[in-house]
Amino acid sequence: MMAARAMANVGDEKEGRVSACESYLPMVKLMRRVLHANGMENKVRLFPKRSDEIRVGCELDSRADLMVSEILDSELLGEGLIPTLQHAHDELLVPNPQMIPYRATTYGQLVESSFLRKLCDLHNQEISASDGIQLSPVTTHSLISLKPKQYAMQCDALSSEIKLLSEPFKVFEFDFWKRPESNRETEITVQATNEGTVHAIISWWVLQLDEAGSIFYSTAPKWINSQYITNSISGKDWCDHWKQCVWFIHDTGLPTLRGENVSIRASHNDISISYGTTPEVNKDNSSFLKWYEERIITLLPERIGIYGDRNWRMSYITAIRNILNRSSSPLCVVADDSVFLTVLLSSLSESSNVIASFPGLKDNGAQYIKAVSASNGFSSDRVRVLDTKISSFSEFERKIDILVGEPFYYGNEGMLPWQNLHFWRERSLLNPALAEDALVVPGKGILKICAMSLPDLWRSRCSLKDVEGFDHSSVNETLGACGNLPEMQQGPCLPFYLWQCGEIEELSQVYQPMDFNFSKPIHSCLGKLQMKFLKPGLCHGFAIWIDWVLDERSSNIVSTGPDSRYWKQGVQLLSVPQPVNSTSASYAEVEAYFDHLTGELSIKSSFS
Template identity: 55%
Template structure:
């Protein structure tokens, strides 16, 4: 359990000092036990030890549950973002350049209120007394109540509570003439994830332009552009290609039997990753290419499709499309922010990006690059030959298909079937299941546990596909109960499909139909368990330190 204490922050609203002070005060107060509980708004990250799912739980100020004596500070996206000085400076410069006179500014997804305060300062609202006749105002929308409470304290500490009106609502719940007196002249917002669209950027902008903004409003940011690059990388292939990984393993367990190459796979979507960590192993098969532009200053379309002809710069197999985005924060194209990997020389992509990108050398944890896996072994390409990329975006995501001819993609070439027993796993789990050393250790442990047991009752306590198949295969007389807290009946259908290939009878396997995963003697016909087994797992949980995500009991 990780607790993050967000308290009144003694912020000096000089942006050069802001993030340092923010980090200092959160750290010192979070680790201090002297502050009264009534001053605390606590976020706790709790992990389900069976499924690996995590969620933020809000402990209200009047909660009877007391925080731990020495709480740990989680590396939340809010802290990472607020300590990103390059991001903060880019937004500050763009807001100062865009807002040159008193006006109505709308901040959507206001969070801690940083952009709202920047807008208020740009209009010099803090220098004006109430009733001075200024028409400047800032409307801040934030739907997450604990963050609203924090924002109020931050604004109060910075003496800006009179100049920024907060709504604990989604922006599409705000009504002009009811909540606010007029349409907004300027939109400042930062509702971006690593994929750009995942936090609802498009529907939010659509509603804002239809209901909340004047015609042709000013916006910060002004535009976002998504770029991509074709790469070859063995590590990325191992994150999704279990069929070929398993063919290199010298054991008898077949998680992906021959002819069932798609039964275990990752979902066809983009995955956020720090690609700088694998720079040395990446082989670039194309130059960077522009995929989509998204304009903030006008209403965006919900869906678009484009097809690009890309010339390969080297022979190889395309294992993935790595993508990133660049923000143009001002209309004159002088202020930019990029999430590109370090190997990208940004100014060479387009002449308009010659301006230096502040902070490109710094580590950014809240935004990453995105990886789109090419199925199986990837797509073979040859130097100077054309490769065709078909890109489609919906209101919340971007997807790709890569091919060597302009014809419509034939999904059969990748074996992308839609089997009823198909199970989707995380890339990390796919990579682990294809790791021969890991499998050898797990199988050795299971053999040692069951070799002297006659007709053992074994219980798999989590969603481990590997352990269920391994126990059923290695102990031909065992009775196996699986909890499968997330997979449930999907897991049993999978086991039924691979049972013949692994030499066990599905009659010896059952899923426990129990509430809250509470196993009792009635579930085992009054038999006691001989072997309780689970797979200690590690997954890329964003807001926890690695050793805090290891849970098993």
């Protein structure tokens, strides 16, 4: 629509000859509605297919003079930028076409960060924990690892914890106006500006939108001085659609001295950019990526962080020891994809029989348990590993004495907190197989809620109206929105890492609207409370999470709240932000309802 309007404004003889392609059918339907709402259905030809399915002489009358695109993710290449441009230059565009954007450049910076180290270095975190459980033993510590890739992250939130070890350095330049290569590799020499240990490479990209070089957009973190990139940088406001990326340096990192040169090898294929440092390249006389080929299980950084967290581990070790002391030769069942609990149960009790359910890990789970059993002092023959949900297994030789879960389900990373109440559903389906005095860990889940000021997040989720002079109001009905909705309409509850949500502030204490008792079969729950505010401010919504009670008698609780940066919280944004104060006259009535049939949690609120 912007292209069609621009052509009309300059009186171009090809006015209206704008072709758009979109392969996702719901988006095609939405585009047609938006075009109609703006009276432009005859100005834009919409083809419900991918651009590489478009042919000149079929959909297009001739090759195009100008291509406008936005097929960029936080890493730049992940949405298929390179193959899309290759096909366009080969089949759809005139020689030397006009392109918007014109060019993209990726940058990197070496950093030290204890938090980032925890997200990739399970082996040394376990050494520090000193609890005897080895998920990453010395001889096989590559069996469980991160996938070698860049991870999108709001690095501005870590600025106070990051030590910069280099200036920004250019990695790759992608000229949209010419056909890009699928694979490139480059050696970069980076001079360390500080003494420290490189734990990660933080990267970002800068778009040059016009050929003249007067319009730029950057995803750089806020600590970057624009002089290192260009004199004209925009896009410094918080946004959720593009973040920075983190490439982790495995093991303990790369020690550097001020003024020392660090060799970085960067390469890219059609969809991703990867890095390697000199010690990694030479490790065991094999390449950096070859080092990962022995791995059996790959986890997300937050999962690595949890498994290495000393307090989290000790909470479960204490709880499991306590319940094992109450049973002799128990049948223990791990109800989800937890290699930690499987190793823990097998290590702490020589007389226990363990059945582990790995519906997400499948055969990799069994291979992994076999590989680490000797290091943890048990025989893998004592562990029966299932590649299905435990509730679908019916061949128990006797009743289950102990049922445990983290609870966490492989593949559920980034989901809403209460979706891990799947553990409660599994426990309920297993009810006939449980002994009368069976012990369940965790024994309870406690729903927590707190009123929050979330201006950046709320702005990013507002309903659309006028966008650059175009009516986009019909988009809200299809894609959903949270802010500025019609009266009585409420947006969805969404999962976010609150610590990455820009400006945030707690406006109330933390309340408990309901709890979930896992000693009983799953059922729907309703909770109501009156929430008072601790400080004045503008309430944009509520943060919601679950605390898992491992042992109620000893108050052994694992929290997934905002203070734990390894978990996403649920966020219920208000349609209209509410001004609040700390007087007794300012409060909110909050109602929470958990529907056990759908597994959904709904939050309703009213302010006074």
